[in-house]
Amino acid sequence: MDTQPAQGATPQPDEITREVVDLMANLVALFHREYEEAAAARSLTGAQAKVLALLRRGPMPMRQIAQTLSCEPSNITGIVDRLESRGFVTREADRQDRRVKLVAATDTGAAASEELRESLNFAREPLASLGPDERTVLRDLLRRMLTGASGPGA
Amino acid sequence: MDTQPAQGATPQPDEITREVVDLMANLVALFHREYEEAAAARSLTGAQAKVLALLRRGPMPMRQIAQTLSCEPSNITGIVDRLESRGFVTREADRQDRRVKLVAATDTGAAASEELRESLNFAREPLASLGPDERTVLRDLLRRMLTGASGPGA
DNA sequence: CATGAAAGGTTCACCTTGTCAACTTTTCAG
């Protein structure tokens, strides 16, 4: 581990950090836009696509979905309602704890989510500007950033 | 679509790309969350903060704001309404073309925006996991990605 | 065992973001 001049609360905002933050903001906006478009192309909203993506690893209680997405449980109710009414997910009561409702993706839902993910891999324009080596470097940096901060949850 | 169309720049969805996309999705979610929180701490919504950030470079017509943010002009009307009612921006008619309304940040608005930006520089936890050299590498990669794709506009 | 607190979801009222269509005002080409 390299000793960093900036530990915990950064004492001063260095030049590089500032620029990286600005670049990230732009990239985040771009990514977000494309994600919404890709979802819309499958008649899903961004929030619905996110929930569906979470369910790729299996059924999940409402509350856990809310925690992972950092929003109120009451919000998830509506999103799951709309997904359910379209046959993308089902709600089943947990046998261990009947208060809990497990949300599971249907085959249709899982397929839509996987399709969307694949389309992101192909359509991701920004990434096309980088060579294989650079992508590897980027991957390592992103990994470091994500494991260093609060865990990605899912 | 079972067939894998090898079109565009990417001939096949390689392993690295897929992982980078997933990592980016997580990072984008994290960034987005923190941005919203930082804005909320100043009693701004994310959208309001974005508009205010755009105005850092000077007054801007409604239409241009809409184009930069990739949304309908009618949407901007409401956001600017709320910013205006709180004294963060003003609407002034353009002398050259009286159809155009130039939105400008007030001192209060500009201060709030700058403060928010600074707070991002400090609070950005993920970035703290990287050393100075790594941050430089990351900056260069992000620059490449953004200039290679559709221009960031702002 | 009874009872009450706590947890998981839902409902309701409310606000913001976002879209689309219709409209007003202003500009500009012919």
Place this chain on the structure above:
DNA sequence: CTGAAAAGTTGACAAGGTGAACCTTTCATG
């Protein structure tokens, strides 16, 4: 001068998001 096009606004509507009140189930404790 007249009509088309552009900039903004308005209104109706849907989704995302919060917070408070509520119901059901679980569980600890007397």
